[in-house]
Amino acid sequence: MTKFFGVLLAAALLFWMATALFSGAADAASGTGTPGTAPGSADAISSAPGAVSKEAPGGEHSGEGGGSAAPRLSRSGVRLHIFKDGEMDFQLLRSFGADFYGGGTPGEILLAAEDIADGDPASWQASFATLGARLEADGESRLAKGNRISARDSFFRAASYYRAAEYYGDQLDEATRALGMSCRETFLKALKLSGWYVEDLRIPFGDGFLPGYFIRSGAPGERRRTLLAQSGFDGTAEEMFFAAGRAALERGYNVLLFEGPGQAGLRRFVPGSTFVPDLGPVGRTLLDTVRARSDVDGTQVILYGASFGGYFALSAALGEPRLAAVIANSPLLDMNAYAVATMGEQVAAQFEANDLSVEDLKALPPEAMPPKYRLSLLNLCLRFGEPSVKTMLHRLKDFHISPEQLATLSMPALGMVSAGEGAIPLEQSRAFAAAAPKATLHVFERESGANAHCQLDNPPLSAAVLFDWLDEQLR
Structure with missing residues (x-):
């Protein structure tokens, strides 16, 4: 060693x-x-x-x-300046950047940040994976009620949050690949509702x-x-x-x-x-x-x-x-x-x-x-x-x-x-x-x-x- x-x-x-x-x-x-x-x-x-x-x-x-x-x-x-860790602080800025074209909201991203330990990749991945799953479920619920535009928007945000979770994943871990596939699947759900x-x-x-x-x-x-x-x-x-x-x-x-x-x-x-x-x-x-x-x-x-x-x-x-x-x-x-x-x-x-x-x-x-x-x-x-x-x-x-x-x-x-x-x-x-x-x-x-x-x-x-x-x- x-x-x-x-x-x-x-x-x-x-x-x-x-x-x-x-x-x-x-x-x-x-x-x-x-x-x-x-x-x-x-x-x-x-x-x-x-x-x-x-x-x-x-x-x-x-x-x-x-x-x-x-x-x-x-x-x-x-x-x-939400995190002292410079890379993690940037990754949060990166997530905010997707907001303008439908890839997130400040309120959801800031809520996820509250559950992240500064500089800890595992807690970042867990928080954004949870947020992605919540938005995916929200999209499915709205789609079941016939609210296609609202469902589309939730699926787009879910895809973006799954990508954020994937970023800090271990490349040798199957869980990281699963997050990436969830990103794909929710993105396709959104696109199919886009017109x-x-x-x-x-x-x-x-x-x-x-x-x-x-x-x-x-x-x-x-x-x-x-x-x-x-x-x-x-x-x-x-x-x-x-x-x-x-x-x-x-x-x-x-x-x-x-x-x-x-x-x-x-x-x-x-x-x-x-x-x-x-x-x-x-x-x-x-x-x-x-x-x-x-x-x-x-x-x-x-x-x-x-x-x-x-x-x-x-x-x-x-x-x-x-x-x-x-x-x-x-x-x-x-x-x-x-x-x-x-x-x-x-x-x-x-x-x-x-x-x-x-x-x-x-x-x-x-x-x-x-x-x-x-x-x-x-x-x-x-x-x-x-x-x-x-x-x-x-x-x-x-x-x-x-x-x-x-x-x-x-x-x-x-x-x-x-x-x-x-x-x-x-x-x-x-x-x-x-x-x-x-x-x-x-x-x-x-x-x-x-x-x-x-x-x-x-x-x-x-x-x-x-x-x-x-x-x-x-x-």
């Missing part, structure tokens, strides 16, 4: 890196990081201090501004399939613009409905919400699925699928990726001229550089010298490592298909998109990032804007009220920027 104590500090710092890198986003660095600010309208396509934004090929400008330097990495520029046309898809891929939901508001055979939307490390297709899918449907789009290799929604069916660095085959499969449909305008298919999905979307768009546009929120280009810069060279060296295997992590008692760190490290190793923390970090080197690759993107490309996320996401976003020929970079400044990773604290503004930009590009 000696090596366990020798790497506890490194493990804690890696947990901070992991949650900031791949999830939906908290101020894991300091708990309260205050980003630098720059003048200008929150709705302007602009850049943070020193950033570059290209609104058209060859057109660029540098942001001007002052303020204190942003932290290297931050899950959000604002805090709720939209819905298909629960199993898209053939390799020796298996990719799960997804195809949703349209138009008539059969009416060809419409179509958004393909994907989340990141721990997000789900259901969460993407509240982040962008419902906003797209309101604007007349078709929506395909899908899960790729290694993502939570696919692992519900295939627990051994792991992330892959090249999403080209996934992108081609999806495009072949939707372009064959009579209700899709094949010239107006857009790919959108959130969080780690920003990397996935850009990877899938490389060498794919059939896409009308690609959006990365945010444009993550180099996972290993992201991780090492966040951890620091000393911590990275500790993991080189004192590795922790998956078996070590399974056996660690709570007194040797807090459960939240153990679960995070274990989750990272499992999702990247690696036997240890050290090999997982080495594997991240494969998740890299070079400036030369970005230069081959033939379609308009939008990068979205919140200034409150810190210097590292801003640096990678600027690199994206400088290299992609038709790139636009939108930085959400503090005064916009969109200070969290993926703008989870302000989904309607995020949607306005995304879809208004698409209107300009595809008119």
Whole structure:
């Protein structure tokens, strides 16, 4: 057990890196990081201090501004201060973020928070699982009485709460998978009461399939613009409905919400699925699928990726001229550089010298490592298909998109990032804007009220920027 104590500090710092890198986003660095600010309208396509934004090929400008330097990495520029634990405080903000498009209510979420012990994953999971079950039962009761709209709303909220419970689950525990399936089932119940046309898809891929939901508001055979939307490390297709899918449907789009290799929604069916660095085959499969449909305008298919999905979307768009546009929120280009810069060279060296295997992590008692760190490290190793923390970090080197690759993107490309996320996401976003020929970079400044990773604290503004930009590009 000696090596366990020798790497506890490194493990804690890696947990901070992991949650900031791949999830939906908290101020894991300091708990309260205050980003630098720059003048200008929150709705302007602009850049943070020193950033570059290209609104058209060859057109660029540098942001001007002052303020204190942003932290290297931050899950959000604002805090709720309901929990002292920064990650848990962010996850609560993440749940609040789904409220605008029907994924929760403040009263229900705050009630669940009362039963959660600060920093304790088990109590979080139990509280949100209980809330999800209560809303599911409420939906069934209302549906039995013929109150379809009320039932739909309860099912949508239940799905969102089951996802929140799934987040803090042990990936090796069948109970976590069951929560994920409950999320799917209640989400489908809600969709079937929505008035939209819905298909629960199993898209053939390799020796298996990719799960997804195809949703349209138009008539059969009416060809419409179509958004393909994907989340990141721990997000789900259901969460993407509240982040962008419902906003797209309101604007007349078709929506395909899908899960790729290694993502939570696919692992519900295939627990051994792991992330892959090249999403080209996934992108081609999806495009072949939707372009064959009579209700899709094949010239107006857009790919959108959130969080780690920003990397996935850009990877899938490389060498794919059939896409009308690609959006990365945010444009993550180099996972290993992201991780090492966040951890620091000393911590990275500790993991080189004192590795922790998956078996070590399974056996660690709570007194040797807090459960939240153990679960995070274990989750990272499992999702990247690696036997240890050290090999997982080495594997991240494969998740890299070079400036030369970005230069081959033939379609308009939008990068979205919140200034409150810190210097590292801003640096990678600027690199994206400088290299992609038709790139636009939108930085959400503090005064916009969109200070969290993926703008989870302000989904309607995020949607306005995304879809208004698409209107300009595809008119």
